[in-house]
Amino acid sequence: MKFRLRRRRLGQLMLVSTVAATFSSFVEKTVAQTSATKTTPMLKSSISETMQVTLQVNGTKHSLQIEPRVTLLDALREYIGLTGSKKGCDHGQCGACTVLVDGQRINSCLTFAIMHTDAAITTIEGLAQGDNLHPMQAAFLARDAFQCGYCTPGQICSAVSLVNEGHAKSDDEIRELMSGNICRCGAYPNIVAAVRDVLEGKKDAAV
Amino acid sequence: MQPFNYKKARQAENAVALVTPDAEASYLAGGTSLIDLMKLNVQTPTELVDINPLPLSKIEMQSNNLRIGAMARNSDVAYDAIIQKRYPVLSEALLSGASPQLRNMATVGGNLLQRTRCYYFRDTSMPCNKRVPGSGCAAIEGYNRIHAILGGSDRCIATHPSDMAVAMVALDAVVQTRGPNGARSIPLVDFHLVPGETPERETVLQHGELIIAVDLPASPNASRSHYLKVRDRASYAFAMASVAAALDIQNGIIRSARIALGGVGTKPWRAYDAEKALLNQPANQAAFQAAANAAVAGAKPQKYNGFKVELAKRTIVKALTTVGGMA
Numbered sequence: 001m002k003f004r005l006r007r008r009r010l011g012q013l014m015l016v017s018t019v020a021a022t023f024s025s026f027v028e029k030t031v032a033q034t035s036a037t038k039t040t041p042m043l044k045s046s047i048s049e050t051m052q053v054t055l056q057v058n059g060t061k062h063s064l065q066i067e068p069r070v071t072l073l074d075a076l077r078e079y080i081g082l083t084g085s086k087k088g089c090d091h092g093q094c095g096a097c098t099v100l101v102d103g104q105r106i107n108s109c110l111t112f113a114i115m116h117t118d119a120a121i122t123t124i125e126g127l128a129q130g131d132n133l134h135p136m137q138a139a140f141l142a143r144d145a146f147q148c149g150y151c152t153p154g155q156i157c158s159a160v161s162l163v164n165e166g167h168a169k170s171d172d173e174i175r176e177l178m179s180g181n182i183c184r185c186g187a188y189p190n191i192v193a194a195v196r197d198v199l200e201g202k203k204d205a206a207v
Numbered sequence: 208m209q210p211f212n213y214k215k216a217r218q219a220e221n222a223v224a225l226v227t228p229d230a231e232a233s234y235l236a237g238g239t240s241l242i243d244l245m246k247l248n249v250q251t252p253t254e255l256v257d258i259n260p261l262p263l264s265k266i267e268m269q270s271n272n273l274r275i276g277a278m279a280r281n282s283d284v285a286y287d288a289i290i291q292k293r294y295p296v297l298s299e300a301l302l303s304g305a306s307p308q309l310r311n312m313a314t315v316g317g318n319l320l321q322r323t324r325c326y327y328f329r330d331t332s333m334p335c336n337k338r339v340p341g342s343g344c345a346a347i348e349g350y351n352r353i354h355a356i357l358g359g360s361d362r363c364i365a366t367h368p369s370d371m372a373v374a375m376v377a378l379d380a381v382v383q384t385r386g387p388n389g390a391r392s393i394p395l396v397d398f399h400l401v402p403g404e405t406p407e408r409e410t411v412l413q414h415g416e417l418i419i420a421v422d423l424p425a426s427p428n429a430s431r432s433h434y435l436k437v438r439d440r441a442s443y444a445f446a447m448a449s450v451a452a453a454l455d456i457q458n459g460i461i462r463s464a465r466i467a468l469g470g471v472g473t474k475p476w477r478a479y480d481a482e483k484a485l486l487n488q489p490a491n492q493a494a495f496q497a498a499a500n501a502a503v504a505g506a507k508p509q510k511y512n513g514f515k516v517e518l519a520k521r522t523i524v525k526a527l528t529t530v531g532g533m534a
Contacts, residue, residue, distance in 0.1 A: 051213070068213035068255070071242070091243050092309055104282075104311045110242050111312065114213055115235075115257055158308065165307075167286070179442040180306025 053114050057082065058126030068114050073097045075113035076123060084124035084153045088182070095181030098154035098161075099123050105161035107180075124153035127160065136160050139194035139202070147185035155181045159195045171196060208245050212254040216261060219385055219417055225256045227387045227415030234258050234417060236278065236317040239309050244322060248331055249338060263316075263419060266290070271425055272381075277316030277418040281371065282307065284315060294423060296432035296451050300374035303436040306443050316418035319372055319382065319398065320410065323365035324445055325354065336362045337406040344406075352511040353445070356519070358473035359507060363406030366470055367399060368445050373469035374434055376477050377451035378423050386416030395421070399474035428455030428463060431533045435526040436469070437518060446470030448519045450526040454490065461485045461494065466527075468502065471519050478502040481523065490531045492524070499523040 050065045055072075057080060064070075064079050073090075076082045076099070085108055088096030092110040099108045100122040127134035136156050139145070146152040158181045168174045174195050175188075183191065216222035226232045233252035235241060236259065244250040263278040266287050273293070275284055284290060285301035305313065327333040327345040334343035346354050346364055354364040372395065380395040399410055412418075423429075432453035438444040449469035455462045464485040468476040481502035488494040499520035506516050 067210060069208050069210055069245075091246065092239060095306065095308060098308055105308050106312050107239075107308045110239050110309075112213070112235075112238070112242070115238070115259060162307070176442050177307050180308045 051114065054117055055080070055113060055121060056119065057121045058123060059120075064113070066113060068112060070113050071109055072099070072101075072111050072113045072116060072121070073108035076108060076121075082123050082125050085157075086150055086153060088151070088154075093182070094151070094154075095158060096151050096154040098157045098181065100157055100161055103161070103164060105158050122157075124157055127156065134160065135198050136163070136194070139197045140191070143190045143194040143197065144187075145190040145194040146183075146187050151181060151183045151185075155183065155191055159191075159198070162195060163198055168195075168199065174199070209248065209251045209253070211252055213257065214254070215257045215259075219261055219263065219419060222256050222258050222261060223385060223387060223415055223417050226254075226417075229254050230414060232256060237280070237313040238317075239305070239313045240317065240321040244329070247329055249322075249329055258417070264314075269422075272422040273425070274383075275315050275421045275423070277314060277420055279315050281305070281310040281313045281315070281318060284371075285310065292430065293426075294374075294378060294429050294432065296377060296429070296434045296453060297371070297374040297423070299434035300370040300436075300449075300451060303434060303446075303449070304370040315371070315421055318369055319395075319418065319421075320412075321369055322409075324368045325365035326350075328365060337365060337402070337409075340405070340407045347509065350511055351509040353447070354509055354512055355473045356471050356503070356506040356508045356512060356515045357468070357476055358401045360402045360404070360406070360473075362404060363402035363473065364509060365402070365406070365473060367472065367474045369475060370434065370436060370446065370449060370469055372399070372475040373449060373467045374432075374451040375421060375423070376475040377432070377453055377465040377467035378426065378429055379465070381422045381424070382418060383420040383422060384412065384416050385419050386413055388413070390419075391416070392422075395475070396477050401473050426453070429453050429465075431455070431530055432465075433526055433529045433533075435522055435529065437522050438470075448515055448522045450519075450522045452523070452526040452530050454485070454527070454530045456490045456531065459489055461488050461490050464498070466498065466502065466523065468519060468523075471503075471506075471515050478523075480504060485527075492528070495524045495527040495531070496520075498527065 050067050053064045053066055055062050062080050076085050085099055086096035088094035090109045092107040097109040098105050101119045136159050162177050168177050174192050232254035235255040235257045263276040265276045267274055281301050285298050291298045328335045328337050333345045336344050355366045375395050382393045382398050384391045434451050436446050436449040438447055446469045448471050451467045453465040464482045466478040466481045481498040484498040484501040503516050503519050
């Protein structure tokens, strides 16, 4: 009996506090609308509508019904099912999400899918030709250039682009131009060796 | 992330017309700063006008200057042959900033408008006069190791994070804009504002005003220029102190000097006093040291960033020594 009373009392208290919170939030909103400072805007009804977005990924067209705020990374992983590109920091700092857009490496976490309807997107899944690995994939295997492997798809996409860009001539330049790809296992010496192998044309280093 | 309406603009006039009427609308260029801050709910535009399709990415010589389109990517500008030869300081500054992936996305116009990396600005649970005017500044009494020693106020001491803008300020760059009230030419040195009483106002741009291009005047001595950046990591980090320096030296005497600083000011910092100290002086260590002292004469260091005064001075001397040795 005592217990039931307490529960009822607790319920009453909760009800009172909910009403108070609702009221104070209403007051806050009313005040906010008349004050000059910017507050989080009210959402317009049309704003969260999905849109038809067509992406060309690894040579295949995918038609998606998504909100504009879906990043390219989330479109690839959650809607198309290509989970090779990894979500690491999700703020462009780690490079695990690196993909190629029209041949150029970018962080797919810091761009919206809807921005890339006219582009050719290549992910780690698109690098091999059938059972034949891309030379950079083969070099990473040969040089043991990964441990846990989480950063590896981003490392390889980034390295493929680095070779195509043609600016790296030395190990120091490889390190500098791979600096957007973080590896928390610390496989860096072997990653540099793998990139160097491909730069020097040792494409069959894997065999 | 807050939802938003999305539109693509194909022409500059179209973009201006789409953004101008809606105070909560924003241009979307490379997205490397804006989308990052949208994920943190620091920026919450209700409408984004994607300007990536605009035909504004050319880098071309004009009669008296080099025009860099606002949508040119940082990587394209950094590796442009004319810029590497005639404005090496700009190429070096761009290549010292961010990572190759980010440089492939980031644009020249967006780079000028990127927001500070102050951690209190990026954390919506903390007060910040830049983010919420009048809420206070957590950095002044907080952990302010990365903050400004020049140009701060009692409202804000956040640094401007750009390397590119520091080099461009030293090169007397001019920003070309188009907006609801027509076209404007704005010297870059006047483009960014010191925080003063209104840290939320960071540039002279009006709402809806679009950056079209940045012009670099032809300069015979810009080819003798250098960008030196000092940071906590060897690569891919923001500046603790950086120096863009260009010198015109004739018969061992400095006939003109351009010096700008990054990582130490609330805006890309043109060091006029240091330039004055160098004018008509012999290009030697004594002159470089005098210039360095002049550059930080008005510095107001905080509890945790006093080291930046000495760091800035040494960085200036080293950058000038390098440029002086290019003769």
